[in-house]
Amino acid sequence: MKEKAIHVVLMLLAFSAIAALAVITAFIFKEGVPIIAKVGIKDFIFSSDWYPLEGQFGIFPMIVGSLAVTAGAMVLGVVLGLACAVVLTQFCPQGMVAVIKPSVELLAGIPSVVYGFLGVVILVPLIRDYLGGPGLSVLASSIVLGVMALPTITSISVDAFQAVPRSYREGSIALGATEWQTTHRVILKAARSGIVAAIILGMGRAIGETMAVIMVAGNTLDVPHSLLDPVRTLTSNIALEMGYSAGDHRQALFATGVILFVIIMILNSIALTVSRRRVRKGAAR
Amino acid sequence: MKWLVLIGVLLLLVVFLGFGWGGRGQAAIDVVGSTSIQPFAEMLAQEFNRQHPDNVVEIQGGGSTAGLQAASNGIADIGMCSRALKQEEAEQFTAVTIARDGLAVVVHPSNPVEDLSLAQVKAIFEGQATNWKEVGGLDRPVRIITREEGSGTREAFMKLVMGKGRISRKALTQESNGSVKELVKHDPCGIGYMSLGLVGGELKALRVGGVPATEAEVQKGRYPLVRPFCFVTKGPPDVKARQFIDYVLSAEGQRRLKEEGLVGAR
Numbered sequence: 289m290k291e292k293a294i295h296v297v298l299m300l301l302a303f304s305a306i307a308a309l310a311v312i313t314a315f316i317f318k319e320g321v322p323i324i325a326k327v328g329i330k331d332f333i334f335s336s337d338w339y340p341l342e343g344q345f346g347i348f349p350m351i352v353g354s355l356a357v358t359a360g361a362m363v364l365g366v367v368l369g370l371a372c373a374v375v376l377t378q379f380c381p382q383g384m385v386a387v388i389k390p391s392v393e394l395l396a397g398i399p400s401v402v403y404g405f406l407g408v409v410i411l412v413p414l415i416r417d418y419l420g421g422p423g424l425s426v427l428a429s430s431i432v433l434g435v436m437a438l439p440t441i442t443s444i445s446v447d448a449f450q451a452v453p454r455s456y457r458e459g460s461i462a463l464g465a466t467e468w469q470t471t472h473r474v475i476l477k478a479a480r481s482g483i484v485a486a487i488i489l490g491m492g493r494a495i496g497e498t499m500a501v502i503m504v505a506g507n508t509l510d511v512p513h514s515l516l517d518p519v520r521t522l523t524s525n526i527a528l529e530m531g532y533s534a535g536d537h538r539q540a541l542f543a544t545g546v547i548l549f550v551i552i553m554i555l556n557s558i559a560l561t562v563s564r565r566r567v568r569k570g571a572a573r
Numbered sequence: 574m575k576w577l578v579l580i581g582v583l584l585l586l587v588v589f590l591g592f593g594w595g596g597r598g599q600a601a602i603d604v605v606g607s608t609s610i611q612p613f614a615e616m617l618a619q620e621f622n623r624q625h626p627d628n629v630v631e632i633q634g635g636g637s638t639a640g641l642q643a644a645s646n647g648i649a650d651i652g653m654c655s656r657a658l659k660q661e662e663a664e665q666f667t668a669v670t671i672a673r674d675g676l677a678v679v680v681h682p683s684n685p686v687e688d689l690s691l692a693q694v695k696a697i698f699e700g701q702a703t704n705w706k707e708v709g710g711l712d713r714p715v716r717i718i719t720r721e722e723g724s725g726t727r728e729a730f731m732k733l734v735m736g737k738g739r740i741s742r743k744a745l746t747q748e749s750n751g752s753v754k755e756l757v758k759h760d761p762c763g764i765g766y767m768s769l770g771l772v773g774g775e776l777k778a779l780r781v782g783g784v785p786a787t788e789a790e791v792q793k794g795r796y797p798l799v800r801p802f803c804f805v806t807k808g809p810p811d812v813k814a815r816q817f818i819d820y821v822l823s824a825e826g827q828r829r830l831k832e833e834g835l836v837g838a839r
Contacts, residue, residue, distance in 0.1 A: 416759075422762075424745060424756075507745065528722075532722065533722075534638065
């Protein structure tokens with residue numbers, strides 16, 4: 289009897305987390321979808337005219353902006369994060385791991401406005417002086433976001449590497465493979481699904497980040513043509529204008545949220561299918 | 574164990590109730606809106622709160638449009654709006670002009686350009702003049718810095734300078750006077766606009782149509798870019814809000830505003 293009661297209570301608690309997700313989703317869609325229908329989905333996504341006070345809502349430059357910034361951040365974050373994880377799990381003495389891993393994870397605890405502030409004060413002037421352009425740019429945002437995604441990617445990849453059974457490594461070395469061949473051909477392959485999870489979570493952090501991006505991205509309404517051009521992302525569009533907006537404008541910001549939601553869903557499912565397909569192919573071989 | 578939980582819950586209750594009572598004890602006058610007026614209002618509120626410990630004023634930013642919204646749905650007692658009210662807004666609110674403010678067109682101090690006509694400012698912000706040499710400066714690209722949609726400063730600028738024109742899509746958008754200042758301060762190619770009272774010594778405010786951007790010229794009515802700073806209430810203000818508005822309009826309040834670089838209401 290008591291057992292059953294606890295069972296029910298735990299079930300309820302578990303579902304309340306999902307209920308929160310469902311309510312948020314329903315609310316965003318309820319607020320955002322009518323305006324998309326009114327403007328027309330094609331115009332909303334592919335028009336570059338964002339003049340909310342004149343009733344023109346086109347978020348194409350921001351979609352491009354979000355994707356560009358996220359892609360840039362992922363290049364940086366994945367390369368550095370994976371390299372860090374490989375070194376930490378394969379080539380590093382235990383004592384150093386005990387120092388390096390917590391310090392990388394500490395990066396996750398720094399508030400995003402501090403990243404943004406450092407970006408504005410240090411990174412932006414460097415880019416403006418040495419590379420040209422206004423400094424506030426795709427590049428600056430990518431670097432800031434890449435660093436922000438680093439702890440997520442590193443620590444989850446480390447866990448994934450550590451979950452690979454020791455016997456794989458020992459077997460590979462016993463067959464005459466070098467340390468690097470073992471890491472590259474065996475450990476990386478075996479830990480693939482964990483690495484994909486790390487990348488997905490890192491990507492989620494990058495595409496959803498708002499405060500730091502507002503500070504370093506420049507927030508123009510133009511489609512960026514180079515790494516040195518400023519951009520506005522979907523999230524910063526919402527945050528910049530939310531306080532002021534009313535009526536259709538407000539709904540259009542919710543609609544921006546809907547698009548962001550859909551983009552994240554698409555990216556996640558692509559990443560998941562890719563990882564699953566590769567695993568299956570690998571098994572067949 | 575059970576006792577611990579019980580004590581914990583009781584403690585939480587006490588804390589929450591404490592906050593509830595504390596909150597009710599001091600019904601503050603909430604003043605919400607324009608980030609351009611905010612620093613001036615905070616300064617006045619500090620003095621007002623010292624003189625009237627029983628009538629506390631709290632200032633919050635958020636922007637002109639947010640201020641109007643807050644005043645309209647009762648979240649704020651007074652809304653701050655840094656632009657002239659639109660027709661339909663004027664019908665809905667009671668507005669008091671507390672001061673006038675010049676809108677300065679600012680550039681980096683190293684920029685040799687001193688003077689732009691209104692038409693040149695418009696051409697720059699529309700994105701038609703993209704190089705400083707087109708308006709008599711060095712051969713450098715122009716970097717436009719604007720405020721976000723819905724900002725009172727932006728709307729005042731649109732009305733006074735742009736007319737029906739649109740600000741270029743290439744304009745960098747910043748969300749406060751402070752960050753516009755920060756950008757222009759470090760960018761020799763930058764041009765932005767901001768409240769004259771907040772320009773300070775690190776930026777150069779351009780002459781517009783030959784008239785220097787100074788309080789004196791705003792006062793004389795010669796400087797073309799001037800906007801009102803308004804306090805708005807939904808219907809006539811209640812006694813407590815009235816007290817603060819009266820303080821702001823009093824000789825002392827006006828003197829303080831002038832000391833900070835604004836121009837008196839009348």
